[in-house]
Amino acid sequence: MSSRTVQPGLSFEYVMWIFTRISGLSLILLAAIGIISAFAYGARTQVDLPTLMRWTFFPNPNHIINSDIPDVTLGWANAFWQVMQILIVFFGVTHGFNGLRGVIEDFIGQSIARPFIRGFIFLLWTFAMVIAVYVILFS
Amino acid sequence: MGLNRRVGFFAGLKYRGGGPMWAWMLHRVTGIAMVLFVGTHVFASFFMQQTGSDLATNINIVYESWIFQIVVIFIVIFHGLNGMRIAILDIWPKFQVFQREALWLQLFIFIPIYGLTVFILIQHAVAGSY
Numbered sequence: 001m002s003s004r005t006v007q008p009g010l011s012f013e014y015v016m017w018i019f020t021r022i023s024g025l026s027l028i029l030l031a032a033i034g035i036i037s038a039f040a041y042g043a044r045t046q047v048d049l050p051t052l053m054r055w056t057f058f059p060n061p062n063h064i065i066n067s068d069i070p071d072v073t074l075g076w077a078n079a080f081w082q083v084m085q086i087l088i089v090f091f092g093v094t095h096g097f098n099g100l101r102g103v104i105e106d107f108i109g110q111s112i113a114r115p116f117i118r119g120f121i122f123l124l125w126t127f128a129m130v131i132a133v134y135v136i137l138f139s
Numbered sequence: 140m141g142l143n144r145r146v147g148f149f150a151g152l153k154y155r156g157g158g159p160m161w162a163w164m165l166h167r168v169t170g171i172a173m174v175l176f177v178g179t180h181v182f183a184s185f186f187m188q189q190t191g192s193d194l195a196t197n198i199n200i201v202y203e204s205w206i207f208q209i210v211v212i213f214i215v216i217f218h219g220l221n222g223m224r225i226a227i228l229d230i231w232p233k234f235q236v237f238q239r240e241a242l243w244l245q246l247f248i249f250i251p252i253y254g255l256t257v258f259i260l261i262q263h264a265v266a267g268s269y
Contacts, residue, residue, distance in 0.1 A: 021226040021229060021230070025223065025226050028222075031219075048263065049256070049259050049260060049263065050203070050205065050208055050260065050263075053208065053212060053256075057215065096170070096173060096177060096178075097174065099170045099171075100170075103167055103171060124178070128178060131181055134185070135181070135188065
């Protein structure tokens, strides 16, 4: 039996399939960086578990407001964490809305509504990205 | 063609796909839950900050409660571990032979992480520290 070779074209679905894997693994890596840095800054004695969870999901200084950290500007709130937050928002929101698109399109099948739903999800994605980046940079 | 895709919800549950089927279903449900949770949280935080809206503040208070956190940590850890399994098996397809073993391994990693987190959350909730 001879094996056949398939040349995958760079279709939208193919690119998003790869992006879903890469962004998912990146989000786990970013969460690991967040939780390891938190312990390096002294989270063991200054932060309780729910606060640490919130920080791990999203390293925003507003998430550690209820902790015993004396000064968040020492390590916890700076440009590095703003870049990390923007990365997490980009990977997370894109991964999430693309997944939502996949689930909806699985349910509706071939339908006249498909391009409208795609457009609506794209609008939601743009809106969420703009608002999240605004909150990260100007809060 | 002959394939009937119009299967009802309960008829679909009777399909005996076993562990991989349940993992696939839970992955979708937890994924949609996270899109809803994170989307609402982004907008609620924005309006809490900009307009001080009562609704947005109340949404964030619910999100900070320990019961909600037990649910959220289940959703995030399950989706993360299951997604990691899928990504690893897709990167090295020869391990697909062991996909059922991979699912058991995933469960044995999930139980201690989730169990310990829930234990500490309930312990603090009972002690009333937040």
